[in-house]
Amino acid sequence: xxxxxxxxxxxxxxxxxxxxxxxxxxxxxxxxxxxxxxxxxxxxxxxxxxxxxxxxxxxxxxxxxxxxxxxxxxxxxxxxxxxxxxxxxxxxxxxxxxxxxxxxxxxxxxxxxxxxxxxxxxxxxxxxxxxxxxxxxxxxxxxxxxxxxxxxxxxxxxxxxxxxxxxxxxxxxxxxxxxxxxxxxxxxxxxxxxxxxxxxxxxxxxxxxxxxxxxxxxxxxxxxxxxxxxxxxxxxxxxxxxxxxxxxxxxxxxxxxxxxxxxxxxxxxxxxxxxxxxxxxxxxxxxxxxxxxxxxxxxxxxxxxxxxxxxxxxxxxxxxxxxxxx
Numbered sequence: 001x002x003x004x005x006x007x008x009x010x011x012x013x014x015x016x017x018x019x020x021x022x023x024x025x026x027x028x029x030x031x032x033x034x035x036x037x038x039x040x041x042x043x044x045x046x047x048x049x050x051x052x053x054x055x056x057x058x059x060x061x062x063x064x065x066x067x068x069x070x071x072x073x074x075x076x077x078x079x080x081x082x083x084x085x086x087x088x089x090x091x092x093x094x095x096x097x098x099x100x101x102x103x104x105x106x107x108x109x110x111x112x113x114x115x116x117x118x119x120x121x122x123x124x125x126x127x128x129x130x131x132x133x134x135x136x137x138x139x140x141x142x143x144x145x146x147x148x149x150x151x152x153x154x155x156x157x158x159x160x161x162x163x164x165x166x167x168x169x170x171x172x173x174x175x176x177x178x179x180x181x182x183x184x185x186x187x188x189x190x191x192x193x194x195x196x197x198x199x200x201x202x203x204x205x206x207x208x209x210x211x212x213x214x215x216x217x218x219x220x221x222x223x224x225x226x227x228x229x230x231x232x233x234x235x236x237x238x239x240x241x242x243x244x245x246x247x248x249x250x251x252x253x254x255x256x257x258x259x260x261x262x263x264x265x266x267x268x269x270x271x272x273x274x275x276x277x278x279x280x281x282x283x284x285x286x287x288x289x290x291x292x293x294x295x296x297x298x299x300x301x302x303x304x305x306x307x308x309x310x311x312x313x314x315x316x317x318x319x320x321x322x323x324x325x326x
Contacts, residue, residue, distance in 0.1 A: 016215055026208030032224045032246060033200075043198050043280055044307050045231050056096045059112065064138045066127070071117055072139065073110040075103025080149040080175070080325055083136065084110040087156030088183075088199075088255065089228040089244050091117035094155065097313045098321075106151075106325065109143060111135075113161075115251050116244050125222055125248040130168070132161060132254045137170040151325055155180040155312050156281065160256040167257065167264030177271040178321055180311050181279050182287075185261040189286050196280040196308070200227040209249045221250040266294040272324040273298065274317050276306025299324070 059071035073092050082102060084095040092110035099108050112118070114126050114135055126132060140150055152174050154162035159182025166174055184190050186201065194200065205225045212220060227246045234240055247255070257264040273291070275284040288300045303316045311317055 019211055019215060020217065023208040023211035026204040026211075027220065027223065030202045030204040032202065032227055043196070043229075043231075043309055045234055045309065056093065056099065056110070059092070062111075062139055062142050064114075064135050068114065068121055069119075070114065070135060070139060071112045071119055073099065074143075075099050075106075075108035075110075077104040077107045079106040080151050081140070081144050082106045082108045082151045082153060082325070083139065084108065085136075085152060085154035085158035085161055086110075086113065086116070087154075087158050088247070089116075089230055091242050091244075093239065093242065094312060098318060101318045102321065105322075107143070107148075109139065111139060113158075113255075115247075117242055120244070124224070124244050124246050124251060126251045126254060128218075129221070129250045129254045132251075133165050133168050133170055136161075136165055137173060140170075140173050149175040151176045151178065153178040153180065153321065154182060156308065157183045157255050159183060160185070161254075163257045163261070163264045163268060164254070166269065167267035171267055171269075174269050176324060177268055178324055179271060179273045180317065181275040181282055181284075181308055182273065183256055183282070184265070184290070185257055185259075187259075188261055189290055190282050192281055192283060195282070198229055198281055200229065202226065206249070218250075222248050225249045226252050262290075262294045265291050268295060268297060270297045271299070272301070272320060274301045274303060274311060274320055276308065276311040276314070277302050277304050278306060279308045279311070281308045 056073050059073050061069035062072050063069055084099060086092055086094045091112040095110045099110050102108050113132060115122060115124050144150060150173055152162040152165065159179040162177050162179060163182060165171060166177060202225045205223060209220060209223065209225065224246045230243050230245050235243060273287055275282065275287060277284055284302050292298055301320055303311060303314050306314045
């Protein structure tokens with residue numbers, strides 16, 4: 001081995017050690033803390049709390065490739081197979097009303113994503129980035145009939161996961177997407193600061209973990225990097241034990257479009273985007289300008305008077321979904 005090769009190897013090792021040292025310093029400098037809903041901020045859960053949760057079937061267990069069983073509430077019916085993908089911090093119960101409306105005329109599945117719900121395995125965490133996409137592919141494989149079309153409907157981060165899924169290795173499985181106030185990423189012009197007070201991002205941790213992942217070090221990807229300002233009435237309510245108030249680096253990364261989010265947007269099949277005019281987390285009037293720059297398979301609808309959570313149960317939403325899947 002020549003002196004030049006040794007010099008290059010030493011430089012590479014030193015560079016990696018310096019990078020790792022800086023990254024570890026950034027990670028250690030920030031820790032999760034107890035969050036309170038900011039005055040005049042956060043998401044409005046009042047209507048959801050008043051409405052409660054409609055009666056839903058007991059979840060069935062669907063085996064994933066690694067042996068974990070995903071809880072899935074199922075509404076059998078004809079027509080396309082519909083997967084309802086919940087948003088951050090919550091679970092399939094979010095779609096209790098919408099699933100009841102769509103069930104029968106379509107075959108509806110409302111899963112609790114890995115890391116969420118009553119049986120999360122590890123709440124707020126997954127095994128690797130991309131596992132949630134693999135889980136959705138496994139669920140489709142388990143329930144799809146020959147020739148049946150597949151529609152993914154996602155709210156908020158669930159809409160981000162649908163977008164990521166379209167741009168990933170399983171994207172060809174989806175025939176149509178419905179995005180309900182989707183999260184496109186913290187850098188997207190559609191996202192308000194801290195999602196309107198809903199999120200507390202541990203930015204230094206994210207930077208440090210991103211640096212480690214860039215050099216192939218993933219051992220710390222289980223660390224928390226985002227927290228949610230879940231209102232205390234929700235935590236103290238009858239379904240508070242189902243809430244997930246923080247995410248690991250690997251879950252959060254896999255629950256949103258990739259860094260090049262427009263690449264995932266461009267990969268979407270024909271899609272319908274529905275958002276409320278009073279959305280607290282995202283800018284309703286920016287989606288069309290941002291997304292139509294890379295796709296023409298789109299249809300945009302702003303529902304007057306609806307907020308971020310209310311858009312799921314809005315009457316106009318069910319009507320627009322029916323029109324889309326026809």
